Amino acid sequence: QSVLTQPPSVSGAPGQRVTISCTGSSSNIGAGYDVHWYQQLPGTAPKLLIYGNSNRPSGVPDRFSGSKSGTSASLAITGLQAEDEADYYCQSYDSSLSGWRVFGGGTKLTVL
Amino acid sequence: EVQLVESGGGLVQPGGSLRLSCAASGFTFSSYEMNWVRQAPGKGLEWVSYISSSGSTIYYADSVKGRFTISRDNAKNSLYLQMNSLRAEDTAVYYCARSIRTAATGVGDYWGQGTLVTVSS
Numbered sequence: 001q002s003v004l005t006q007p008p009s010v011s012g013a014p015g016q017r018v019t020i021s022c023t024g025s026s027s028n029i030g031a032g033y034d035v036h037w038y039q040q041l042p043g044t045a046p047k048l049l050i051y052g053n054s055n056r057p058s059g060v061p062d063r064f065s066g067s068k069s070g071t072s073a074s075l076a077i078t079g080l081q082a083e084d085e086a087d088y089y090c091q092s093y094d095s096s097l098s099g100w101r102v103f104g105g106g107t108k109l110t111v112l
Numbered sequence: 113e114v115q116l117v118e119s120g121g122g123l124v125q126p127g128g129s130l131r132l133s134c135a136a137s138g139f140t141f142s143s144y145e146m147n148w149v150r151q152a153p154g155k156g157l158e159w160v161s162y163i164s165s166s167g168s169t170i171y172y173a174d175s176v177k178g179r180f181t182i183s184r185d186n187a188k189n190s191l192y193l194q195m196n197s198l199r200a201e202d203t204a205v206y207y208c209a210r211s212i213r214t215a216a217t218g219v220g221d222y223w224g225q226g227t228l229v230t231v232s233s
Contacts, residue, residue: 093217
């Protein structure tokens with residue numbers, strides 16, 4: 001059971017907008033710790049998609065955006081493309097666990 | 113270009129040991145915190161361990177505490193993970209990742225390709 005909760009799967013048609021939620025608690029997201037998002041294409045290493053809740057690293061398209069409110073965070077993908085089909089993970093820090101970085105269970109995005 | 117290259121994975125019997133290495137290049141290794149993250153077959157990402165840039169601060173996930181040891185050699189631009197008393201549930205691809213400089217709690221802005229550790233008799 002992951003400390004951060006994500007839906008196992010989401011789907012959308014090309015061009016549509018999808019969102020992936022990441023729900024935490026008062027000891028992680030709700031405590032003000034940043035949320036980061038990673039994209040993992042099939043058979044590859046994870047790639048940083050969003051850091052510090054809403055910042056995109058250089059090279060990440062602006063179709064990807066992140067937000068945070070209360071004990072939850074969200075990743076939004078607009079203008080869905082076939083190459084966006086991947087697993088997405090949120091990650092934060094939990095103050096109840098010394099040094100612990102924590103991941104969500106991951107969400108499989110299917111482009112219909 | 114930032115590169116992280118893991119090595120040292122393989123097949124080991126339960127109770128055995130392995131030492132993973134991560135060779136870093138393309139950046140000033142000694143200035144960055146580093147992490148190990150693993151992914152069991154068909155499962156999600158699990159953070160394993162963190163080490164500060166100097167090596168003075170170290171953290172472990174409860175699942176590996178007392179069995180795994182993270183270390184680094186800044187002169188050799190290398191990160192290590194000594195894994196002892198291995199269990200079947202340690203079977204996973206192990207990634208080294210460079211901490212996000214501007215977001216201290218972030219596990220990785222760059223990741224290696226991973227090395228597979230299989231614990232089985």
